[in-house]
Amino acid sequence: MIASIEALGHFITSRVERLGLAARFSGAILLVLWVSIRRTSLIIRELYFSGVRSLSIIAVSGLFVGMVLAVQGYEVLQRYGSAESLGVIVALSLVRELGPVVTALLFAGRASSAVTAEIALMRATEQLAAMDMMAVDPLSRVGAPRFLAAILSMPLLAAIFTSAGICGAWIIGVKLIGIDDGAFWSQMQANVDVRIDVLNGLLKSIVFGTAVGLISVFEGYFAVPTTEGIASATTRTVVISSLSVLLLDLVLTVMMFRGLS
Amino acid sequence: MNRSRFDFVVGLFVAIGLLAMVFMALKVGNLASFDSGSGYVLEARFDNIGGLKVRAPVKSAGVVVGRVDSVGLDKETFEAIVRLRITSDYRFSKDTIASILTSGLLGEQYVGLESGGDPVYLAQGDRVGKTQSAMILEKLISQFLFSKAAETPAKAP
Numbered sequence: 011m012i013a014s015i016e017a018l019g020h021f022i023t024s025r026v027e028r029l030g031l032a033a034r035f036s037g038a039i040l041l042v043l044w045v046s047i048r049r050t051s052l053i054i055r056e057l058y059f060s061g062v063r064s065l066s067i068i069a070v071s072g073l074f075v076g077m078v079l080a081v082q083g084y085e086v087l088q089r090y091g092s093a094e095s096l097g098v099i100v101a102l103s104l105v106r107e108l109g110p111v112v113t114a115l116l117f118a119g120r121a122s123s124a125v126t127a128e129i130a131l132m133r134a135t136e137q138l139a140a141m142d143m144m145a146v147d148p149l150s151r152v153g154a155p156r157f158l159a160a161i162l163s164m165p166l167l168a169a170i171f172t173s174a175g176i177c178g179a180w181i182i183g184v185k186l187i188g189i190d191d192g193a194f195w196s197q198m199q200a201n202v203d204v205r206i207d208v209l210n211g212l213l214k215s216i217v218f219g220t221a222v223g224l225i226s227v228f229e230g231y232f233a234v235p236t237t238e239g240i241a242s243a244t245t246r247t248v249v250i251s252s253l254s255v256l257l258l259d260l261v262l263t264v265m266m267f268r269g270l271s
Numbered sequence: 272m273n274r275s276r277f278d279f280v281v282g283l284f285v286a287i288g289l290l291a292m293v294f295m296a297l298k299v300g301n302l303a304s305f306d307s308g309s310g311y312v313l314e315a316r317f318d319n320i321g322g323l324k325v326r327a328p329v330k331s332a333g334v335v336v337g338r339v340d341s342v343g344l345d346k347e348t349f350e351a352i353v354r355l356r357i358t359s360d361y362r363f364s365k366d367t368i369a370s371i372l373t374s375g376l377l378g379e380q381y382v383g384l385e386s387g388g389d390p391v392y393l394a395q396g397d398r399v400g401k402t403q404s405a406m407i408l409e410k411l412i413s414q415f416l417f418s419k420a421a422e423t424p425a426k427a428p
Contacts, residue, residue, distance in 0.1 A: 054277055057285075101299050105295065166285060173299075
């Protein structure tokens with residue numbers, strides 16, 4: 011009985027401690043950001059590994075998501091005789107929600123897990139300690155560029171995902187089903203607002219990039235330096251990133267789109 | 272892979288991403304024709320605007336000539352004040368009628384402008400004199416019911 015209460019207390023205090031550590035780590039990484047933002051070659055390297063290498067999965071997923079949305083949307087819309095609104099439905103759901111969120115989830119699985127594993131292995135093989143010995147700050151040399159790359163590549167990837175999705179919906183809707191091309195685009199343009207929808211969607215993806223980047227670097231940095239430790243750190247990155255993206259999405263959606271008639 | 276190759280591929284990635292953003296701004300959203308600064312503003316007062324929203328289209332003969340800029344309520348007369356931003360290419364005569372119409376049966380509401388024959392044109396800040404309010408379905412139904420009830424005299428019990 012007492013042991014279980016002790017275990018519960020230990021569980022809670024360790025979680026809170028971990029959260030405090032994460033907050034302190036976020037502060038530290040923000041402090042070294044100005045140092046590492048000038049080392050563009052490092053950031054470009056990380057942009058290649060997390061951004062460019064995710065390009066294919068993002069574009070193909072976007073295309074398929076757009077196609078599925080078009081098929082499902084058409085199925086419902088044609089019951090009410092407003093199949094021409096397909097463009098609006100697809101564009102709004104992609105620009106506002108699916109683009110940023112699905113991109114962030116895919117990014118967490120494709121790129122952040124790799125970042126965590128890489129940093130955790132550096133920790134396990136004491137490369138980080140070696141850097142420290144050579145008076146190279148591992149946080150600004152290893153952590154911050156990967157964090158920055160996540161922030162920079164997320165909005166770009168989300169924009170590519172959304173564009174690919176709209177092209178997919180266009181292929182299904184206009185080319186295969188036969189909705190009028192002009193109505194598809196004009197209805198979309200009339201109902202998608204650049205500031206409210208497009209900019210808020212991009213803002214969302216920047217926030218998701220910040221969260222996912224921070225989590226991946228943090229989990230790698232404080233991974234237990236064993237084989238199991240690296241494995242569980244990678245898993246934790248994907249799980250925590252996905253959950254926090256969905257939670258942040260709820261908060262941001264309420265802030266951005268509630269009360270907008 | 273050497274450094275310049277990294278630079279090239281990442282540059283390509285950033286270019287594609289920016290292109291996608293431009294696509295979203297211009298083709299999906301409508302930045303090009305969404306220039307809320309240009310044109311001139313007309314004011315129209317309605318008894319009831321129904322479900323008219325800001326940024327709803329202003330049409331004349333079915334052609335979009337502007338957008339609803341703002342919607343407000345006159346504190347004294349309790350009329351709805353609707354400001355219409357009209358593209359500066361189009362001019363409307365002084366005796367223009369503004370009415371709130373619905374596209375389709377359940378579609379969105381828009382402001383229809385019907386130009387009259389007056390040689391003097393409306394300018395920035397002018398008020399559209401003649402207006403026709405939105406059709407409120409509930410009011411129509413109740414009017415219909417009351418007129419029906421008035422037609423057929425109540426049978427004595």
